[in-house]
Amino acid sequence: MKRRPNYLAGFASLVWLFLIGLPLYVMLAATLRTRTDYSDGGPLSFPKHWTLKNYTQDFSNGFGQYFLNTMWVTLAVVVIVLLLVPPLSYAIVRSKGRLTSGVFRLFLIGLAIPAQAVIVPMFYVISKAGLYDNLIGVILPTAAFSLPVCTLILSGVMRDITSDLYEAMAMDGAPPWRVFFQLVLPLSRGGLSTIMVFSALQAWNGFLFPLVLTQSDSSKVITLGLYNFQTEHGVDIPGLLAAVVLSMLPIFIVYLFARRALVQGLMGVGGK
Amino acid sequence: MTTTTQRVAGRWTVNRSAGRSSAAVIRPGFAWAVPATLFFVLFAVVPLVLVAVLSFTSWNGLGSPQWTGMANWNALIHDHTMIQSLWLSLLITVLGVVVQTPLSLLLGVWAAGRQRNRAVLSAVYFIPLLLSATAISVLWRALLDPNFGVPAQAHWLFGNGNLLGMQSGAIGVLVFVGAWQYTPFHTLIYQGAARAIPQVLYQAAEMDGAGTIRQFWHITLPQLRNTMITSMILMVVGGLTTFDTVLILTQGGPGTDTTISAYYMYQKAFKGFDFGGGSAIALVLVVIATIISLIVVRVSGYDKMRSSAEGL
Numbered sequence: 001m002k003r004r005p006n007y008l009a010g011f012a013s014l015v016w017l018f019l020i021g022l023p024l025y026v027m028l029a030a031t032l033r034t035r036t037d038y039s040d041g042g043p044l045s046f047p048k049h050w051t052l053k054n055y056t057q058d059f060s061n062g063f064g065q066y067f068l069n070t071m072w073v074t075l076a077v078v079v080i081v082l083l084l085v086p087p088l089s090y091a092i093v094r095s096k097g098r099l100t101s102g103v104f105r106l107f108l109i110g111l112a113i114p115a116q117a118v119i120v121p122m123f124y125v126i127s128k129a130g131l132y133d134n135l136i137g138v139i140l141p142t143a144a145f146s147l148p149v150c151t152l153i154l155s156g157v158m159r160d161i162t163s164d165l166y167e168a169m170a171m172d173g174a175p176p177w178r179v180f181f182q183l184v185l186p187l188s189r190g191g192l193s194t195i196m197v198f199s200a201l202q203a204w205n206g207f208l209f210p211l212v213l214t215q216s217d218s219s220k221v222i223t224l225g226l227y228n229f230q231t232e233h234g235v236d237i238p239g240l241l242a243a244v245v246l247s248m249l250p251i252f253i254v255y256l257f258a259r260r261a262l263v264q265g266l267m268g269v270g271g272k
Numbered sequence: 273m274t275t276t277t278q279r280v281a282g283r284w285t286v287n288r289s290a291g292r293s294s295a296a297v298i299r300p301g302f303a304w305a306v307p308a309t310l311f312f313v314l315f316a317v318v319p320l321v322l323v324a325v326l327s328f329t330s331w332n333g334l335g336s337p338q339w340t341g342m343a344n345w346n347a348l349i350h351d352h353t354m355i356q357s358l359w360l361s362l363l364i365t366v367l368g369v370v371v372q373t374p375l376s377l378l379l380g381v382w383a384a385g386r387q388r389n390r391a392v393l394s395a396v397y398f399i400p401l402l403l404s405a406t407a408i409s410v411l412w413r414a415l416l417d418p419n420f421g422v423p424a425q426a427h428w429l430f431g432n433g434n435l436l437g438m439q440s441g442a443i444g445v446l447v448f449v450g451a452w453q454y455t456p457f458h459t460l461i462y463q464g465a466a467r468a469i470p471q472v473l474y475q476a477a478e479m480d481g482a483g484t485i486r487q488f489w490h491i492t493l494p495q496l497r498n499t500m501i502t503s504m505i506l507m508v509v510g511g512l513t514t515f516d517t518v519l520i521l522t523q524g525g526p527g528t529d530t531t532i533s534a535y536y537m538y539q540k541a542f543k544g545f546d547f548g549g550g551s552a553i554a555l556v557l558v559v560i561a562t563i564i565s566l567i568v569v570r571v572s573g574y575d576k577m578r579s580s581a582e583g584l
Contacts, residue, residue: 009382013393016379019452020397023415026422030414042425043415084308091304099302103309109562110316114513116534117558120541120551121322123333125315144315147308176300205404207516212542223406227520230410237414237421244407251402263398263460 031055031242038238054242062217063243066225070204073139073221077203078196080143081150085195088147089155090184094166094176104155110148115141119212126213133215141209146202150195157191158184197254197265204251222247320558326551333545344552353528353536354553360443361532365511367447368454369504376455376503380462381492394463398456405453409520412449439529442522446530449517454510458503465499466492509564512557533557 026043031054033047041048092104122141123132131137161184169179185192207223214220220228226247229240255262327344331337348354383394400408415421416435423430435441473491482490515534518524524531524539531539533553541550 009378012375012378013382013397016375016397016455017393020399023411023452024399026415027411039420043420043422044425080311084311087300087304088308091300091302095300095302095304097302100305103302103305106309106317107312110312112509112561112564112566113316113320114509114534114557114561116513116515116537117554117561118316118319118323119538120547120554121319121326122315123542124322124326124331124337124547125319127333141315141319144312147312147316151308170298174298176298176304179298180300180304205406207404207406212538223404226406226410230413230520234413234417235420237417240410240414244403244411247407248403255402 027241027244030238031245033238035236035238043237054238055246057239058243058246061229061239062220063222063225063246065218066220066222067246069135069220070222073135073142073206074200074203076135076139077143077146078200080139081146081195081199082192084143085147085150085154086185086188086192087180089151089158089188090176090180092151092155093158093161104151107148107151111152113145115145115208119208122209123212132213133219135214135219135221137213138206138209138219138221139203141213142203142206143199146199150199153195153198154188154191157188157194161187193258193261194264197258197261201251201265323551323554323558326548327555329548329551331547333547337548340548344548347549348552348556353531354533356528357531357533357536358556360530361512361514361534364443364446364450364514364532365508367443368450368511369507371447371451372455372458372507373500373504375451376458377462377496377500379455379459381466381488383459383463384466397459400453401456403453405516406520408449408453409517412445412452413521416445436522437526439526442526442530445521446514446517449521450511450514453517454507458507461499461503462496465496469495505564505567509561512560512564 029047030038030043032050032052033041034049034051034053037047037049088103088107091100118141126132126137126141129137131140165183165187166179169183174182205223206221207227210221210224211227214224226240226243229243233239251262326337328339328341329337330340330343379397383390383397403411416423418424418432418434418437423435435445469492473495474487477487477491513534514532515538518530518532518535519538522530524535534557537550537553537557540553541547
């Protein structure tokens with residue numbers, strides 16, 4: 001079967017390629033040239049004086065610290081999510097109780113709570129708990145706000161485990177914890193990696209909670225570092241854009257090696 | 273459904289009728305849901321209740337909140353900036369949907385084709401998805417800088433270059449950057465849905481002599497109806513909660529020309545130290561978001577979903 005080429009969509013795709021490609025080119029080119037080269041030649045020109053100084057300078061301006069902070073936040077959020085969500089999803093899918101279906105409804109409603117709406121009381125709670133300007137104060141709400149989407153994703157995956165398998169385990173007289181570890185977890189590996197990627201992205205790219213819950217340089221995450229860099233040295237565009245590139249580098253590496261898991265995790269992000 | 277399942281290595285394969293005759297399956301108790309529920313209640317539900325309480329108090333961020341009754345709400349009703357911020361949120365949301373829907377629909381349907389070059393191009397298209405909203409805003413702020421950015425080199429396109437210095441320009445930039453950020457995601461949704469359309473429909477249309485455009489209108493579009501609804505609702509939610517872009521690109525300016533509700537709340541609470549007034553705005557946002565989410569749940573059928581294979 002031969003279909004005629006779709007000119008309109010083809011044209012739109014070319015325009016879009018330009019709109020994506022040009023900014024990315026300008027960004028990369030700017031970070032690899034000296035500041036004077038950038039301001040003399042303009043953003044669209046080809047670099048004449050190549051340098052890596054923009055990157056090294058970012059690291060000496062504290063981005064190394066921000067990087068470590070973000071990694072610690074991301075790791076902690078993923079661990080919390082992986083500890084809390086699988087048992088919850090298991091209960092949601094397998095328990096027949098009224099309470100559990102009420103809990104599922106709670107998390108569904110939770111999908112709708114925009115983080116912006118709770119930053120004021122979150123600031124209140126975290127300050128009263130003595131966690132203001134502490135990364136733990138960022139980790140806890142970030143993890144909590146990843147729970148609804150992760151629960152939805154994982155319970156969807158767990159529902160696909162057929163009841164025959166549960167019955168087989170019941171014949172062996174397996175208690176729920178054995179069913180959980182020997183049947184449910186191994187069969188939801190795909191879902192587990194999706195929620196891992198999703199929660200890691202939420203934590204890595206999170207901006208709002210760090211913005212209102214931290215203050216000092218020692219507890220700054222990378223997104224906040226970008227924002228501060230922009231408000232304080234906005235004219236140093238090559239240095240600023242090098243920081244942007246650094247902030248996306250880990251995600252880009254994951255994209256290269258685990259594109260499928262990442263895209264599924266991303267779909268979860270947008271689904272929020 | 274009465275067939276034997278063989279998804280796992282042989283030892284769990286069992287005949288369904290044999291399984292049914294066995295002792296009742298032991299189900300996990302509510303205890304399994306407790307840790308996650310407690311955690312979520314503590315860090316999401318409690319703050320949500322507190323936002324309602326705080327909206328009836330006066331609090332400057334230090335000490336304890338003082339009960340002031342309806343004062344914040346009375347002030348809010350008469351607050352011009354608040355009314356304007358709701359209209360601006362609505363405007364930016366509507367413009368976002370109008371720009372992003374046709375674009376992501378076209379790109380998604382195009383990318384659904386299995387040609388090799390399309391796969392390569394698609395990989396490039398999705399790069400904006402890898403950047404945080406913060407990084408995207410910082411990037412565009414730098415690109416659009418009137419002195420050091422692209423406008424300084426392309427006067428024929430940007431005029432005097434200070435896009436963010438006037439309301440229409442600032443709103444245009446916010447809508448454009450929003451589209452840059454979110455179109456790849458919606459393209460992915462449409463691509464997935466377009467691939468799921470049965471090829472038989474196109475073959476039948478071809479036999480009837482229908483061209484590409486007619487096929488698009490009479491097969492592709494109707495088949496993508498549900499996807500469109502889902503995607504548009506997500507755009508609405510995303511548009512109404514726009515915050516990072518405004519904070520970094522316009523700071524709500526020029527003047528209060530792009531001060532949308534979420535940004536106005538942040539400004540009132542964390543810049544003006546009027547946490548009570550900020551909470552009142554936050555509560556308005558919660559109510560709007562809840563109404564939309566109820567529609568989402570109703571339309572998408574999430575609450576009735578029994579399997580991840582159904583629904584989307």
